[in-house]
Amino acid sequence: MIFTQTSDTDFNTLFNELLERGKMDIEHVSGIVGGIIKEIKADKNSALKTHIGKFDNWTPKSDDELKIDTASMQKAYEELDTELKSALHLAYDRIKAYHEKQLPKSWFDTEANGTILGQKVTAVDRAGLYIPGGKAAYPSSLLMNVIPAQVAGVEEIIVCTPTPDNEPNALLLAACHLCGVSEVYKVGGASAIAAMAYGTETIPKVDVITGPGNIFVATAKKMVFGEVHIDMIAGPSEIGILADESANPNHLAIDMLSQAEHDEMASSILMTPSQAIADAVKVEIENWLQKLPRQEIARKSIEERGAIIVTETMDEAIALMNDIAPEHLEVATNNPFELLPSIKHAGAIFLGHNTPEAIGDYVAGPNHTLPTGGTAKFYSPLGVENFMKKSSIIAFSNTAINEIGEACALIANTEGLTAHEQSVRVRLNK
DSSP states (O other), rough: OOEETSTTTHHHHHHHHTTTTTTTOOHHHHHHHHHHHHHHHOOOOHHHHHHHHHHSSOOSSSSGGOOOOHHHHHEEEESSSSSHHHHHHHHHHHHHHHHHTTTOEEEEOOTTTTTTTEEEEEEEEEEEOOOOOOOOOOHHHEEEEEEHHHTTTTTTTEEEEOOOOOOOHHHHHHHHHHTOOOEEEOOOOOHHHHHHOOOOSOOOOSSSOOOOOOOEEEEEHHHHBBEESSOOOOOSOOOEEEEEETSSSHHEEEEEEEHTTOOOOOOOEEEEEEEHHHHHHHHHHHHHHTTTTTTHHHHHHHHHHEEEEEEEEHHHHHHHHHHHHHSSSEEEOOHHHHHHGOOOOOOOOEEEEEEOOOHHHTTTSOOOOOOOTTGGGOOOOGGGGGGGEEEEEEEOOOHHHHHHHHHHHHHHHHHOOHHHHHHHHHSSSS
C-alpha cells in the first residue's frame, strides 16, 4: 500500500501511479474478444453453446436451454427468507423513486411567428442488461439496471448473466421475478455482449447495452459501440475518501476494504490532512483484514492498489481527489456540505460520517453503476437517460419561413449546397 505525504520527494511519482490505476489492458485481450464477436456473428447460437462449454463448464443441449424459465424465477422469489425479501422490496422501491425523478420531459415552444420548436423524448425499444455472475452474483446490479430501463419505458428488457456449472444464482432469479423480467439468458462474458449487439436465433438484437463486467466484457462493449449504444466502459471498483480529524479510523478502514473485497484490481484511496488519522487507519485495516472471509482478495487489493496520503490541507486533498475522479467518494468530515462545491469529479458522493459507500450499493436509491478509472471527469452514473433518446421537433408556419428563410438560403448558398438553398427559396413568397 502507498503510505505517503504530499511533501515527500517521490510523491508525484507515486501519485501518477494512482492516476494510471484505471488502465485496463484492453489491447492485450482485444484479439481474443474480436474472435469471440466474429464467431457469434457468424454462428450465433452454435457459437454461444461452444463458448458456454468453454468458459462456464457446461454445454446447453438445445437453444431452449439458453433461457431461464420464469417458473424458476418465481420459485426462487417465493422461497426467499422473509427479511431478505423485504430488503429487496425496500431497495426496489427506493431505486425506483429516485430514478423517477430523473425522467426527462418532452417539450414544445411556440414563437410569435408560428414557429414550433421542441423535443420529443422516447425510450429505446429493447435494452440488453449484462449482470456479472463469475466470482460472485450481484442481484443488486440487476435492480440498478432494470429499474431505470423500466422507468424510461423500455418495452423489452433482455438480461444476460453467466451461470457456471449451469447453476443460476437463486437470489438473482428472485430479483428477476421481483422486477418482472422474463427474458433472462445463461450467457456471459464477451459472448453475451456480442449476442445482444448482433442477435442470434434466440437472443434478439438490442439498442443499448448496460451493466458492469470484467475486462473481456468491457472490451466487447467498446468494440460493439456504434452497432449499439452502451452506458460506459467500466473497470475495477474504487473508492476515494476525504477525511479530517473528526473521522472514525475504524469506519474509514472498513470502508476502504468494502471496495478492496470486490477484486484484486480494486482501488481504495484515503486522503487526509491528519497524520494521526492516517496512522490509525493503517492499523485498523490490518485488524479488519483478519476478520474478512475474502481476506486474500482484499489484502492483495490493498497492498497493490491501496493508498493513504497525508496532505498539507483539506483543500489540497480535494484538489488531488478531483484529479483522481473516483467512482465512489466519501467525505468523512463534520462539514461535508461545505466541501461539496469544491468537489468536481466523482461518480457518487457520500456525505458525512453516517454515509458509507455500501449504503449506495444497495438501498439508498441512486444507481451504483458508476464511471471508474477517472472517467467520472466526463461520464455520469447509469440512469434513465441511458435508455432514452431525443428527437428535435421543428414546425414552421408560412409567416415563419418567410421571416427567416432568406438567411437560411444565404448560408446554404455560401456553402455551395444549391439544392438546400432552393428547397427554402421555393417556399418563400415572391
